[in-house]
Amino acid sequence: MNRRKAIGGILAFAGIGVASVTGFNFFYGTSNRGKLKNYLNLLSEIVDVIIPPTDTPGAKEANVHEYIVAYMESCSSNKEFNSFYNGLHNLQDTCLSNYNTSFENCTKQQKTTVLESLDVTYDATSFLAKVDTKIRGRSFFNILKSLTIEGYCTSELGATKFLAYAPVPASYKAITTLQPNQKAWATK
Amino acid sequence: MKNQTKINTFDAIVVGSGISGGWAAKELTEGGLKTLVLERGGDAEFTTSSKHPWEFTHRTHLTKEELAERPIQSSHCNATDKHFYVKDTEHPYIQEKPYKWIRGYQVGGRSITWGRQSYRFSDLDFEANKKDGFGVDWPIRYADLKEWYDYVEDYVGISGSSESIPHLPDGVFLPPIPMNAVEKHLKESIHKEYSDRTLINGRVANLTAYKKGRGQCMYRNLCSRGCPFSGYFSSNSSTLVDAYNSGKLTLRENSIVKEVLYDKETKKAIGVTIIDAITKKEMNYYAKIIFLNASAIATASILLNSVSETFPNGLGNSSLQVGHNLMDHAVNAGTYGTFNGLLDKYYEGRSPGTIYIPRFQNLNPKTENNDFIRGYGIQGKGSRENWESKTTTGIGVSLKAQLQSPGKWKISLGGRGEVLPDYNNKISLEHNNLDQWGLPLVKVHFEYGANEKAMMEHMTKTSEELLKKAGFENVGSYRNNPPPGSTVHEMGTARMGNDPKTSVLNKYNQMHDVKNVFITDGSCMTSSACQNPSLTYMAITARACKFAIDQFKTNQL
Ligand SMILES: Cc1cc2nc3c(=O)[nH]c(=O)nc-3n(C[C@H](O)[C@H](O)[C@H](O)COP(=O)(O)OP(=O)(O)OC[C@H]3O[C@@H](n4cnc5c(N)ncnc54)[C@H](O)[C@@H]3O)c2cc1C
Ligand code: SF4
Numbered sequence: 001m002n003r004r005k006a007i008g009g010i011l012a013f014a015g016i017g018v019a020s021v022t023g024f025n026f027f028y029g030t031s032n033r034g035k036l037k038n039y040l041n042l043l044s045e046i047v048d049v050i051i052p053p054t055d056t057p058g059a060k061e062a063n064v065h066e067y068i069v070a071y072m073e074s075c076s077s078n079k080e081f082n083s084f085y086n087g088l089h090n091l092q093d094t095c096l097s098n099y100n101t102s103f104e105n106c107t108k109q110q111k112t113t114v115l116e117s118l119d120v121t122y123d124a125t126s127f128l129a130k131v132d133t134k135i136r137g138r139s140f141f142n143i144l145k146s147l148t149i150e151g152y153c154t155s156e157l158g159a160t161k162f163l164a165y166a167p168v169p170a171s172y173k174a175i176t177t178l179q180p181n182q183k184a185w186a187t188k
Numbered sequence: 189m190k191n192q193t194k195i196n197t198f199d200a201i202v203v204g205s206g207i208s209g210g211w212a213a214k215e216l217t218e219g220g221l222k223t224l225v226l227e228r229g230g231d232a233e234f235t236t237s238s239k240h241p242w243e244f245t246h247r248t249h250l251t252k253e254e255l256a257e258r259p260i261q262s263s264h265c266n267a268t269d270k271h272f273y274v275k276d277t278e279h280p281y282i283q284e285k286p287y288k289w290i291r292g293y294q295v296g297g298r299s300i301t302w303g304r305q306s307y308r309f310s311d312l313d314f315e316a317n318k319k320d321g322f323g324v325d326w327p328i329r330y331a332d333l334k335e336w337y338d339y340v341e342d343y344v345g346i347s348g349s350s351e352s353i354p355h356l357p358d359g360v361f362l363p364p365i366p367m368n369a370v371e372k373h374l375k376e377s378i379h380k381e382y383s384d385r386t387l388i389n390g391r392v393a394n395l396t397a398y399k400k401g402r403g404q405c406m407y408r409n410l411c412s413r414g415c416p417f418s419g420y421f422s423s424n425s426s427t428l429v430d431a432y433n434s435g436k437l438t439l440r441e442n443s444i445v446k447e448v449l450y451d452k453e454t455k456k457a458i459g460v461t462i463i464d465a466i467t468k469k470e471m472n473y474y475a476k477i478i479f480l481n482a483s484a485i486a487t488a489s490i491l492l493n494s495v496s497e498t499f500p501n502g503l504g505n506s507s508l509q510v511g512h513n514l515m516d517h518a519v520n521a522g523t524y525g526t527f528n529g530l531l532d533k534y535y536e537g538r539s540p541g542t543i544y545i546p547r548f549q550n551l552n553p554k555t556e557n558n559d560f561i562r563g564y565g566i567q568g569k570g571s572r573e574n575w576e577s578k579t580t581t582g583i584g585v586s587l588k589a590q591l592q593s594p595g596k597w598k599i600s601l602g603g604r605g606e607v608l609p610d611y612n613n614k615i616s617l618e619h620n621n622l623d624q625w626g627l628p629l630v631k632v633h634f635e636y637g638a639n640e641k642a643m644m645e646h647m648t649k650t651s652e653e654l655l656k657k658a659g660f661e662n663v664g665s666y667r668n669n670p671p672p673g674s675t676v677h678e679m680g681t682a683r684m685g686n687d688p689k690t691s692v693l694n695k696y697n698q699m700h701d702v703k704n705v706f707i708t709d710g711s712c713m714t715s716s717a718c719q720n721p722s723l724t725y726m727a728i729t730a731r732a733c734k735f736a737i738d739q740f741k742t743n744q745l
Contacts, residue, residue: 050583056592062722067247074251089696145583149591153575162592163575167240169537172407174366178534184574184594187241188409188538 029076032085039088043068045104050148051112056162059152067151079137087140159186198224200477203445207724208299208709209481210423215733217436224473226443226462229293231425232300234414236268258369264290269412272301282631288673299422301412304393306346307719308337312355317715322563323609324685326714327695336727344421345399348391357545360397363397364389365541370570370597371534377658384555390542393421404542410536442466444625447494448503456704463625476745477704477736484710485615488681489630492617504699509692510682512614515716517675518605521668523651529596534594543568547718560642564605564718574596603647606718607640609680634672644669677721697732704745709734
């Protein structure tokens with residue numbers, strides 16, 4: 001919350017309001033489901049900021065954006081889809097009004113600032129959070145971040161290069177001693 | 189007897205190829221009887237057993253369309269095992285009050301998707317009805333079933349530990365699946381904090397050692413997709429294979445048993461009518477012995493649909509008990525907590541096992557509970573949080589670091605409580621509301637009583653207390669109790685008993701009214717106990733088959 005406040009001054013996230021600089025209209029129907037594909041490039045840039053390449057691959061290389069589109073197209077509820085679709089547009093609006101350019105063309109620092117301003121981490125198990133989610137559905141960034149994490153950790157690169165993946169363990173050692181820097185298992 | 193031909197006449201017919209039907213098939217064929225198994229579903233195809241997570245387009249999520257087809261089943265399946273659950277839209281039923289009827293129509297039934305928890309009943313369970321007056325007395329006791337439990341466990345392969353708990357008898361066990369660090373910690377804490385409770389290794393039908401014709405468990409914890417190694421017990425991995433190898437088995441898929449045919453001259457059942465699920469054509473099959481193993485609700489519906497001059501209320505239903513006394517286990521949605529210690533401990537491999545806190549209430553005067561009669565057990569599992577369960581902060585490099593390391597330990601616990609037999613909890617048929625095969629829809633009427641509600645409340649509080657005493661943090665419970673049916677332990681719709689006036693089956697699972705019809709799926713249960721019931725269905729089935737074979741060979745059926 002605090003970080004958001006701190007940067008709130010320079011960066012106003014266009015949360016509500018129908019007028020948007022890009023001229024997109026807010027959308028409440030279902031007809032846009034098929035259009036999400038047009039945002040693959042934008043999404044690939046976004047997920048690569050959330051999970052950037054380091055000594056292990058980033059989310060873009062792991063094709064997480066494709067998973068997100070597949071999920072949103074086929075699995076999301078209308079409510080979720082709308083929050084997500086509108087959220088993407090708001091994100092672009094924010095970049096345009098603050099940096100005069102689209103997210104894709106922002107600097108790495110700008111991209112990070114924009115996304116961090118959205119990452120309001122709150123205790124998802126708290127009563128208020130549950131009520132909030134129930135009424136409004138998951139927020140744009142909540143959907144985006146959790147799909148990015150899921151898509152990445154279950155992708156071939158994420159599971160095998162970033163995490164420890166053992167498809168057929170063959171034996172079970174119930175108690176082992178954790179080695180320094182030992183990676184978490186990809187699957188439960 | 190009418191219309192009999194060689195091709196459609198057998199010694200025995202078994203309806204359903206699930207956990208209990210598979211056993212009937214194995215025992216009857218190995219006993220030398222030419223046996224026809226009729227299964228309403230098709231082949232069980234293990235299409236996802238060895239898939240990697242990234243090979244699922246939507247990972248574990250069901251699409252909107254798949255969800256719409258499975259409004260009820262979707263609480264129990266996901267994209268990786270959905271094909272083992274029916275589409276509710278194709279197989280509708282009526283819920284007078286919310287009741288989940290979770291089903292899989294395929295060869296093997298729900299033996300493919302079951303959780304494999306296997307616990308014996310004891311005389312605490314078999315004597316309960318007699319002692320407190322709810323339901324009728326069981327016509328059998330533990331002594332009648334003990335050797336059959338031994339027999340079945342030896343074949344199935346149950347991993348577990350011997351514990352000398354009188355009301356949870358030990359069995360024929362393979363080595364237990366060991367507990368991880370946090371599970372051991374909870375065990376030790378419980379032993380320190382309580383004199384009346386214990387925590388043991390869950391007893392599961394997963395092979396911790398090789399068994400004839402089957403491979404050992406490979407610790408992938410993907411059982412609900414079907415096991416390519418035959419590492420856990422299912423009809424498909426074991427009983428049906430042996431039945432087939434006997435040379436006496438005929439298995440007919442896509443065969444929906446519509447009714448059992450009764451001959452009033454001989455006072456026996458002569459066969460069944462099936463509807464071919466694909467062609468929708470009707471056909472008759474004949475046999476001297478009929479075993480009904482379609483699962484509790486389906487078996488009761490077959491009986492209720494088998495009306496004749498002698499049995500206007502359904503076959504063998506002179507007691508008017510068929511369809512009644514439906515039970516499931518009372519279940520709370522679950523309790524969880526995280527543990528901040530033992531951070532240097534981890535594990536290798538994925539355990540398909542669990543931990544179990546056996547019933548500790550109302551065992552004797554010392555453990556009497558004033559809130560409810562009978563009792564519940566608690567099942568659970570401990571693991572370290574990973575990306576699936578971690579709460580993360582931030583994005584970028586710091587997020588990656590959080591995702592890459594194992595999180596805190598956590599444990600989740602869930603109670604399973606005994607449901608009392610109650611005549612008002614029942615299934616019936618809606619004759620003016622038919623499915624696509626022209627069969628009346630099943631209507632379920634089921635409500636938890638005050639005893640079950642008190643028990644659910646108690647199991648939630650107790651689970652929280654156990655974890656708190658063991659130093660867990662963030663202890664909480666989902667306080668929305670899942671609707672009945674959620675445990676998928678439906679039973680009791682054609683109960684056993686000594687008195688034909690108040691029960692449907694005798695002590696050998698033979699219908700009081702129709703001696704050559706046997707029912708050994710969950711329908712036969714006189715009370716529910718709190719243990720997962722399938723092991724008991726298996727033991728009861730093997731026992732009833734022995735009796736039926738003897739009777740068949742001495743021409744008494
Ligand atoms: C997710 C899950 C977890 C579970 N966990 C456990 C556990 O840990 N321990 C435990 O003891 N139990 C567990 N169970 C319950 C267990 O699966 C059932 O108790 C058991 O399968 C019942 O055996 P059955 O033979 O009566 O029925 P099923 O195994 O369901 O088999 C019935 C068969 O009959 C067929 N059939 C139905 N109607 C007809 C008809 N009219 N004509 C022809 N065929 C028909 C069906 O297609 C099916 O193949 C679990 C179930 C589920 C779904
Ligand atoms: S965990 Fe074991 S029994 Fe279960 S599917 Fe994997 S190998 Fe088979």
